[in-house]
Amino acid sequence: MTDAPLHHEFQVVSTAEYVPFARRETAKVLSGWGLDAETVATACLIVTELVTNVVQHAAVLSPTAAVHLGIDAAALTLVVADAHPFKPKALPTAHDLGGRGLHLVKALVAEFHGSHEVTADETSGGKRIVIRLPLALLPA
Structure with missing residues (x-):
């Protein structure tokens, strides 16, 4: 892995057929950056869940989603952006039909001692x- 910050951005159409593309592109880029298999798998799962949420809940106002991958000396950053203004929230229980994606993302971020936030996208x-996963706590 290089010491210089690295970034990669791509867009996906907000339909279910493009979710696997987002996962494959994330895996290809992060593996190419030299991240270990566990971190790549975790990042892929997070991106998959977030893009799936766009498909299921934001596609009506957001025909595409933007994915940004970044790494610097401190953290791996994963960003999924869409044009729908409503902030996502996990359903009250993780046992309802649907609603488990955000619970899963939050659990994975907590496991890696990372952080997550939802911010306004001024452009869209x-x-x-x-999502930020600190590099110091990622598997070697």
Whole structure:
């Protein structure tokens, strides 16, 4: 892995057929950056869940989703942005039909002692879900 910050951005159409593309692109890029298999798998699962949420809940106002991958000396950053203005929230229980994606993302972020936030995306009028996983705590 290089010491210089690295970034990669791509867009996906907000339909179920593009969710596997987001996962494959994330895996290809992060593996190419030299991250270990466990971190790549975790990042892929997070991106998959977030893009799936766009498909299921935001596609009506957001025909595409933007995915940003970044790494610097401190953290791996995963961002999924869409043009829907409403902030996502996990359903009251993780046992309802649906609603488990955000619970899973939060659990994975907590396991890696990371952070997550939802911010306004000024460009689209929508939102950005930003996940940061500290490199110091990622598997070697």
